Amino acid sequence: MNMLIRFFIMVNLLKQQLKQQSVSEHLAIETLTTPTVRSYRILPHDMGFRHHLPNYRYLSFIELNITQWLMTCCHQKGIKNLGWVIAMQEMVYLKEIRFLDKMSVNSKLVGWDKKYIYFETRFFVKHQLMGVGMTKFVLINGKGKCAPEVLDMMDEQLSDAIESWNKHQVAVKPA
Template sequence: MNMLIRFFIMVSLLKQQFKQQSVSEHLSIETLTAPIVRHYRVLPHDMGFRDHLPNYRYLSFIELNITNWLMARCHQKGIKNLGWIIAMQEMVYLKEIKFLSKMTVNSTLVGWEKKYVYFETRFFVKNQLMGVGMTKFVLTNKKGKCAPEILDMTGEQTNEVIDSWNQHQVAIKSAKSAESKKTVKSTKAA
């Protein structure tokens, strides 16, 4: 419930901001990669049964920031809001974020390719890095999946982190595929 309230507050603030912004035909790299920085207080609804922000809650804050970025870029481009579907997410937790801490969540577009868009999100408390998340997602509209080109992300722009992360995903899929083939063979032999 808490995240829904934060979402509606974010949307209403964005709509007020949109009234003052002009629409442009082309989004620059600077506009696309400008970080989305939001400040939050860790409230009782954010807490799990431990005395710190639970792992799953970090992902919710990432979703709020990426949704904010996507709504703003769609408005700037003058297109209807796009949706997005997460393909892969990973978090590195460095330190616990305690109850009532004031947290800064900084999300930045770090790359894209033919199908996917990549974001890095950093969590800070008092300017100390508490966690880093990576998110890979696909853009969608009413017709289905959209290429990142719809938001002027042309060609491919990746980095070493994205490339190694994707290789890791391929390795996991290959291992699962090999494991399921073994299971099928042993079932047939029996």
């Protein structure tokens, strides 16, 4: 329930900020790759039974950041009704995030291909890296899936890490 409250607070604050910005025809690569950074305090309802932030909560925080990034990009392009669906997500947990820690979530566009967009998210507490996540998602509109070109992401921008990750995904799929 608290993620829904956080989501609605984020959306309302973002809408207020975006009203002051103008709509542009093209998104600059700098706009697309500007990190989305949000901070959260870990509250009792975020906690798992082992007294630290459980795995599924990390993924929820990633979703909040990607939603903020997409809303900002759509506003700047004047696009309405563009959503996204996760195709694959992976987390590397380095340290536990505990009750009342102030966590900073830093998400950044790291690449795209003809179908998918790739984000890397880093979790920090007191400037110490606590976890890293990779998210692969597809954009959708009212007609179904749409290419990243809708956000001016032309050609392919894939790093070695993304290509390796995609090869692993293919390898783990059943034959």
